[in-house]
Amino acid sequence: MNRMEKAACFIGHRVIPVNEYEIIKEHLENEIINIINQGVCHFFTSAALGFDILAAQTVLKLKEIYPDIKLTLILHCETPTKSWSEKNIKKFNLILNNADNVEYMAKNYSTGCMYLRNQELIDNSSFFLCFSKSAFGKTAHAIDYAHRKGLTVINLANFSKISGTQQGTL
Numbered sequence: 779m780n781r782m783e784k785a786a787c788f789i790g791h792r793v794i795p796v797n798e799y800e801i802i803k804e805h806l807e808n809e810i811i812n813i814i815n816q817g818v819c820h821f822f823t824s825a826a827l828g829f830d831i832l833a834a835q836t837v838l839k840l841k842e843i844y845p846d847i848k849l850t851l852i853l854h855c856e857t858p859t860k861s862w863s864e865k866n867i868k869k870f871n872l873i874l875n876n877a878d879n880v881e882y883m884a885k886n887y888s889t890g891c892m893y894l895r896n897q898e899l900i901d902n903s904s905f906f907l908c909f910s911k912s913a914f915g916k917t918a919h920a921i922d923y924a925h926r927k928g929l930t931v932i933n934l935a936n937f938s939k940i941s942g943t944q945q946g947t948l
Contacts, residue, residue: 790829
């Protein structure tokens with residue numbers, strides 16, 4: 779795949795604190811609308827648990843208003859929901875069934891396949907929307923890579939002015 783100048787990708791934590799979920803959701807939708815208005819029409823995500831699922835759901839919701847936008851899932855392997863709860867598998871399958879395109883990095887899970895997936899997401903985008911509160915881990919690594927590649931990086935964790943210890947998953 780070639781880098782798309784009018785494309786954006788999403789990567790973020792699997793857990794968003796419950797008391798920050800609504801504000802993150804609102805800012806995510808506003809940022810997506812903002813970049814659509816700048817000409818972005820293609821969105822890439824892994825639809826992994828947490829922020830990535832929220833991003834995919836938001837793009838699909840906005841397709842009702844902006845029917846020309848496209849959602850491509852780039853998945854690390856052909857069995858990305860292995861060991862997920864039934865509730866999360868249903869969310870994922872709804873996204874999978876409504877995505878415009880699906881690509882797989884590998885048939886089976888292997889060490890490093892998620893880093894390769896994140897690299898593919900970033901290499902095909904000009905905007906990088908993320909949710910990260912940590913300087914460590916896969917999301918932090920992806921943010922660093924996106925900066926090095928010259929993407930516009932928007933960290934939705936910066937919009938959250940609430941701090942707390944209660945956490946939940948999306």
